[in-house]
Amino acid sequence: MVEQFAGTWTLAASENFDDYMKAIGVGFATRQMGNMVKPNLVISVGDGGVISMKSESTFKTTEVNFKLGEEFDETTADGRNTKTTITFENGKLVQKQAWDGKATTLEREIQDGKLMAKCYMDDVVAVRTYEKQA
Template sequence: MVEKFVGTWKMISSENFDDYMKAIGVGFAIRQVGNRTKPNLIVTVDEQGTVSMKTQSTFKTSEIKFKLNEPFEETTADDRKTRTVISLENGKLVQKQSWDGKETSIEREVTDGKLIARCIMGDVVAVRTYVREA
């Protein structure tokens, strides 16, 4: 099921991301950079079933490697230290991050050839849309 996410994805739009970053506690300066950045998302899977998600931009590149449903420690692009678990739920890749008593989730799904990432913190939802690079 993860196979449909594999590839290089280029961001084409980002809605409400500033409000989402505010909701998770990102400071003003990093939010300014985050709002201007249009990262590529590169997803690969190795023979052992380890998934790699690399977010690549001119500002910063970050990468996480994980196995589905196995919790791991993540240092996010904005330097939060989270306990993260990623699972497949109804065809969506759902990433749940928890830190300091807070929790956020990022739901990624492939629809009509686009990868839609919904970043959810409480009632704040940001939607980031990617298309597959040829």
């Protein structure tokens, strides 16, 4: 169930994120900020199946509100305007973003009490590990 994702998660580890940002077309200065910042991910499930996912950092805060399986317009932290759909498949929140003829997939799942976010763009994979705040 999606409820297992609810809570506040703090970025604890990040692997290959710079290469992922390069692959999706993020410029150098924004990548530098993206590599330094340790965002909190706040996920909540509201009435009517609306899910809120907020990324909070000293650099930028972004928030999306969505229903599973329904496409919505998203402006990402790096300024891309995407058509995004988030589904729940095999225990994972799967976020697909499409823009300018490109597409990327982010899979979030709970493993050993940690939220693992895998970011896929072509053959580049980044893994970001979040720990739940008490």
